[in-house]
Amino acid sequence: MTESNDTTPLASLLAHLPEPEPGRRKGKLHSTTVAVLRNMIVTGVLAPGTRLNERELCEQLSVSRTPVREAIKTLTQDGLLRSLPNYSAVVSELDPDELNSLIDVVTVIEGLAGELAIAHVTDEDVAEIGLLHYQMLLHHTRDELPGYFEANKAFHRKIVELSHNSILVWVWELLALRVDRARFSSNRWPTRWKTAIQEHQLILDALSTRDGERLARTMREHVRNGLSSLVTSLQTANGTDASQKD
Amino acid sequence: MTESNDTTPLASLLAHLPEPEPGRRKGKLHSTTVAVLRNMIVTGVLAPGTRLNERELCEQLSVSRTPVREAIKTLTQDGLLRSLPNYSAVVSELDPDELNSLIDVVTVIEGLAGELAIAHVTDEDVAEIGLLHYQMLLHHTRDELPGYFEANKAFHRKIVELSHNSILVWVWELLALRVDRARFSSNRWPTRWKTAIQEHQLILDALSTRDGERLARTMREHVRNGLSSLVTSLQTANGTDASQKD
DNA sequence: CACCGCCATCTTGCATGCAAGAGTTTTGGC
DNA sequence: GCCAAAACTCTTGCATGCAAGATGGCGGTG
Numbered sequence: 001m002t003e004s005n006d007t008t009p010l011a012s013l014l015a016h017l018p019e020p021e022p023g024r025r026k027g028k029l030h031s032t033t034v035a036v037l038r039n040m041i042v043t044g045v046l047a048p049g050t051r052l053n054e055r056e057l058c059e060q061l062s063v064s065r066t067p068v069r070e071a072i073k074t075l076t077q078d079g080l081l082r083s084l085p086n087y088s089a090v091v092s093e094l095d096p097d098e099l100n101s102l103i104d105v106v107t108v109i110e111g112l113a114g115e116l117a118i119a120h121v122t123d124e125d126v127a128e129i130g131l132l133h134y135q136m137l138l139h140h141t142r143d144e145l146p147g148y149f150e151a152n153k154a155f156h157r158k159i160v161e162l163s164h165n166s167i168l169v170w171v172w173e174l175l176a177l178r179v180d181r182a183r184f185s186s187n188r189w190p191t192r193w194k195t196a197i198q199e200h201q202l203i204l205d206a207l208s209t210r211d212g213e214r215l216a217r218t219m220r221e222h223v224r225n226g227l228s229s230l231v232t233s234l235q236t237a238n239g240t241d242a243s244q245k246d
Numbered sequence: 247m248t249e250s251n252d253t254t255p256l257a258s259l260l261a262h263l264p265e266p267e268p269g270r271r272k273g274k275l276h277s278t279t280v281a282v283l284r285n286m287i288v289t290g291v292l293a294p295g296t297r298l299n300e301r302e303l304c305e306q307l308s309v310s311r312t313p314v315r316e317a318i319k320t321l322t323q324d325g326l327l328r329s330l331p332n333y334s335a336v337v338s339e340l341d342p343d344e345l346n347s348l349i350d351v352v353t354v355i356e357g358l359a360g361e362l363a364i365a366h367v368t369d370e371d372v373a374e375i376g377l378l379h380y381q382m383l384l385h386h387t388r389d390e391l392p393g394y395f396e397a398n399k400a401f402h403r404k405i406v407e408l409s410h411n412s413i414l415v416w417v418w419e420l421l422a423l424r425v426d427r428a429r430f431s432s433n434r435w436p437t438r439w440k441t442a443i444q445e446h447q448l449i450l451d452a453l454s455t456r457d458g459e460r461l462a463r464t465m466r467e468h469v470r471n472g473l474s475s476l477v478t479s480l481q482t483a484n485g486t487d488a489s490q491k492d
Numbered sequence: 493c494a495c496c497g498c499c500a501t502c503t504t505g506c507a508t509g510c511a512a513g514a515g516t517t518t519t520g521g522c
Numbered sequence: 523g524c525c526a527a528a529a530c531t532c533t534t535g536c537a538t539g540c541a542a543g544a545t546g547g548c549g550g551t552g
Contacts, residue, residue, distance in 0.1 A: 026505055026542055027331035030319075054534070064507045066312075069535090070319050073276075077323055079416070085273035086513055086534055101413040104362065108354045116350065167347040167424075170325070171417055178413075272512055272535055300504070310537045315505090332504055332543050495552080502545075509538075517530080522523105 029063050033071040036061065041080045041091055042181045051088040052081065078177055094185055096235060098178075103227040106175050109168065110156065111220040114203075117162035118212035126208050129158050133200050140197060145189065153180070155200065159207075159219070179227065186234050196226060275309050279317040282307065287326045287337055288427045297334040298327065324423055340431055342481060344424075349473040352421050355414065356406065357466040360449075363408035364458035372454050375404050379446050386443060391435065399426070401446065405453075405465070425473070432480050442472060 037057075040046045057068045072089045075081045081089040132155040139148035153176065160172045190196070199222040206215035283303075286292045303314045318335045321327045327335040378401040385394040399422065406418045436442070445468040452461035 029506070053532095055532095065534095066506055066508090070316060073316055074319060074323060077320060088533070095412075098412055101411040104358060104411060105355075105413045105417060108358045109351075112350060112354045165347040165350060166341075166344055167351045167421070171351060171420070174417070174420075175413070275536070299502095301502095311504095312536055312538090334503075493552105495550105497548105497550085499548085500546090502543105504543080505541090507538100507540080510536090512535080513533090515530105515532080517528105519528085520526090522525085 029067045030070050033061060033063060033067045034074050037071050037075055038078075038080065038177070041075065042177065043184045044181075044187075046091050048091050048093040050091045052090070053088060078174065080177065080181070094182060094234070096231065099182055099227075099231045099234065102175065102178055102182075103224060103231065106172075106179060106227060107220050107224045109172055109175060110160065110223045111216045113160040113163045113165075113168055113172070114206075114216040114219040115163075115212055116165055116168070117159050117207070118210055118215060120164050121162050121207055121210065125158070125162055126204070129155060129207060130204055132158065133197075133204055136197060136200065140193060149183065152196075159203070182227075182230055182234060186230060188233070190226065190229050190233065192225065192229050196222070199225070275313040276316050279307060279309060279313045280320050283317050283321055284324075284326065284423070287321065288423065289430045290427075290433075292337050294337050294339040296337045298336070299334060324420065326423065326427070340428060340480070342477065345428055345473075345477045345480070348421065348424055348428075349470060349477065352418075352425065352473060353466050353470045355418055355421060356402065356469045357462045359406040359409045359411075359414055359418070360452075360462040360465040361409075361458055362411055362414070363405050363453070364456055364461060366410050367408050367453055367456065371404070371408055372450070375401060375453060376450055378404065379443075379450055382443060382446065386439060395429065398442075405449070428473075428476055428480060432476060434479070436472070436475050436479060438471065438475050442468070445471070 037046075046052070052072060054065050054068050054072070058065050061068065072081060072083065076083045076089060080092060082092045083089045132151050135151040136148055136155065139145075139151060157172075157176075160169055163169070199218065202218045203215065203222060206212075206218050283292075292298070298318060300311050300314050300318070304311050307314065318327060318329065322329045322335060326338060328338045329335045378397050381397040382394055382401065385391075385397060403418075403422075406415055409415070445464065448464045449461065449468060452458075452464055
């Protein structure tokens with residue numbers, strides 16, 4: 001009964017499928033499946049609470065159960081799914097507590113990234129990050145949501161990578177997964193769009209002047225502000241987009 | 247050639263196998279396999295660089311390839327293995343760069359834990375942590391390495407859990423895996439044993455007096471000192487226990 | 493003698509088969 | 523008519539089979 005309303009939302013996702021060269025068709029099914037499923041969960045195509053039936057997924061993704069099972073295990077480890085023994089994996093809920101927890105952790109992680117980045121940042125890096133900043137400005141003026149998202153994430157990732165700290169990057173990617181999910185879940189723009197862009201400018205300034213302490217502080221504030229407002233907007237919109245319920 | 251010197255090191259690990267009641271023998275093979283393999287890697291039974299042959303592992307663990315494959319995927323995600331397509335998974339090396347990276351990240355994570363813990367700590371918690379502290383003292387006087395390790399980890403975990411921040415706990419567990427690996431890899435005691443215990447005392451004091459800032463600072467210093475000394479001792483002992491090489 | 497290419501074997505990646513646990517429905521008894 | 527128990531079905535967990543890529547040895551050739 002609860003499975004009827006899928007107007008093949010897979011189609012759009014399946015379009016993302018690399019569809020690689022026919023040669024060498026071994027060794028990528030697992031990662032592809034993980035990527036597709038992850039996208040579906042992060043973007044909300046698979047809503048929180050959805051039960052994942054392995055056989056269905058097999059048919060929809062046109063693969064056998066083995067890669068699907070492995071993907072489920074992987075995504076469970078990432079926290080996107082919850083699995084109980086002998087029971088279907090379920091898309092995890094966006095727990096408000098967890099989102100608040102996320103704020104604190106991402107704040108210190110990106111703050112540390114800012115602190116460490118200063119030691120490695122080059123003029124070229126500053127230019128690249130500046131480019132991303134102006135891309136965001138452009139997307140802002142054009143009201144292009146996905147483009148802004150993408151540039152924003154690239155902006156932050158670039159700074160995190162500048163830390164030259166592999167563990168930091170690793171943890172950040174794990175956290176970013178959950179942040180992205182929350183962002184997609186609140187389908188509308190954050191009210192602090194312009195503020196965010198101003199903060200990005202401050203971050204860029206701190207990078208150019210190689211002011212590590214200021215960079216770290218600015219990033220911490222920026223992250224905390226952004227995520228707090230995100231959580232707030234999610235709480236207020238607390239069921240408006242839960243279009244389906246039984 | 248390089249695979250000859252295994253005097254069935256599995257035996258000790260297999261002893262850890264729960265060997266559950268014959269009834270309900272379904273649904274635990276995967277987690278058990280993960281746990282066993284993880285233990286083998288963290289404790290160094292499986293040395294860095296070791297190739298993991300699936301069939302061999304199946305025979306040794308008496309399970310089929312499916313749970314073994316899933317376990318390998320899981321541990322790869324945890325960073326304990328490196329997997330290349332169409333190639334055996336390999337136990338990852340303890341990259342010195344990565345260990346240095348680990349220091350910075352664990353420092354801010356445990357620092358944040360200290361900061362947050364104050365808001366939740368009760369007298370009972372203080373008592374429990376104090377108990378662990380004195381257990382460590384006891385193990386110290388008795389020169390009991392594994393007991394000290396265990397109590398030390400419980401001490402830190404308890405404070406991390408006091409943060410009541412699920413994301414923080416999750417990340418900490420991921421990081422602790424790598425820290426443990428490094429600890430086991432340097433099989434000897436850190437020279438700063440007594441210092442560590444003194445620092446634990448300071449942490450305990452800060453907890454009792456509910457001094458959040460001091461707790462955070464003390465924990466940061468303690469973690470940084472401990473891990474730095476660990477990395478140093480690993481670098482100096484940089485090949486002494488690499489008993490086998492081709 | 494050295495180097496290149498080919499064949500045998502091994503190993504992984506994926507598909508599928510089978511059994512056990514859980515939920516559901518139906519049927520029998522009260 | 524209602525409750526309970528049994529059987530059915532559905533779904534997952536694990537085992538195994540099969541094919542493609544990789545490795546290593548061997549022979550041929552320059």
